[in-house]
Amino acid sequence: MQSNREESLLHSCFGSLTSAFMGCCYSICHKETDPQENVVNERTHLLEVPEQQQETPSPTACASTPPRKSDEQTALNRILHETATNVIDVGALGPYSLEAGAYSERVRAYTARAASAALPPPAPPRLLADLPPAVRRQMLAAPPINSTDKELITNAVKKAASAISELRVEHHEDLVVPFRVP
Amino acid sequence: MEKIPDQLGYLILTEDGAVLESGGDLENDERVATIITDLISLSNSIDPVAYDPDEKFKKITITYDDHWFIICISNKKIYVVKRNIPTSSIDNVAVNV
Numbered sequence: 001m002q003s004n005r006e007e008s009l010l011h012s013c014f015g016s017l018t019s020a021f022m023g024c025c026y027s028i029c030h031k032e033t034d035p036q037e038n039v040v041n042e043r044t045h046l047l048e049v050p051e052q053q054q055e056t057p058s059p060t061a062c063a064s065t066p067p068r069k070s071d072e073q074t075a076l077n078r079i080l081h082e083t084a085t086n087v088i089d090v091g092a093l094g095p096y097s098l099e100a101g102a103y104s105e106r107v108r109a110y111t112a113r114a115a116s117a118a119l120p121p122p123a124p125p126r127l128l129a130d131l132p133p134a135v136r137r138q139m140l141a142a143p144p145i146n147s148t149d150k151e152l153i154t155n156a157v158k159k160a161a162s163a164i165s166e167l168r169v170e171h172h173e174d175l176v177v178p179f180r181v182p
Numbered sequence: 183m184e185k186i187p188d189q190l191g192y193l194i195l196t197e198d199g200a201v202l203e204s205g206g207d208l209e210n211d212e213r214v215a216t217i218i219t220d221l222i223s224l225s226n227s228i229d230p231v232a233y234d235p236d237e238k239f240k241k242i243t244i245t246y247d248d249h250w251f252i253i254c255i256s257n258k259k260i261y262v263v264k265r266n267i268p269t270s271s272i273d274n275v276a277v278n279v
Contacts, residue, residue: 127225128255129238136256139241140186144250
């Protein structure tokens with residue numbers, strides 16, 4: 001009797017052990033094949049640690065300068081390539097020549113465009129008007145100004161000149177005043 | 183250049199002041215040509231607010247006691263004529279009673 005119970009106990013222990021062992025094997029075997037599994041079970045990581053830090057914690061701690069120099073180098077190369085693609089080197093372009101026909105055609109096209117686009121320059125201010133010949137003949141032959149008009153003009157200008165000469169600044173107050181901050 | 187009464191001399195200049203024709207007292211007178219050209223450019227720089235923009239001036243005259251100058255612009259040329267003031271007209275001022 002006792003041996004039967006012991007045997008059954010042993011059997012059950014052995015069975016649970018094998019199932020546990022098989023479960024472990026199964027989980028270990030299947031870890032790499034199901035990386036995309038989104039099922040949350042007792043096997044999922046609580047913290048998602050980036051693989052780089054997991055895989056290479058030690059190399060970056062010991063050797064820091066060589067990777068930084070290579071980063072600089074890659075950055076410089078990138079800048080160099082960007083400049084090479086964006087910048088047009090005029091000096092490096094080969095000799096460029098237009099055919100005579102193409103050249104004259106372009107000259108014609110450009111002058112036509114410039115003429116249509118450009119406004120005429122604004123005329124400079126002129127006091128004297130340009131007279132037609134008939135008016136000019138009339139003007140040149142006209143009699144001189146009246147002597148009374150001449151006296152009037154001369155006196156008026158003399159008075160104006162003397163008035164302007166009497167303009168002056170009268171000093172009343174000081175220009176420079178100190179601030180009195182209490 | 184047409185005959186002007188009481189004419190003593192004349193000058194015809196370009197707008198820059200180069201002498202095209204000259205005669206009488208002003209024959210080959212570059213000095214007067216330069217003075218007249220400078221006078222015209224000076225007059226061009228007068229502030230336009232001083233006069234009506236629609237009203238254009240027709241001549242400039244420089245009057246002395248016994249002679250006077252008249253300056254016009256026509257066909258982009260400067261016409262200068264030196265004209266005599268008859269002595270009888272000067273006497274008129276004094277004689278006026």
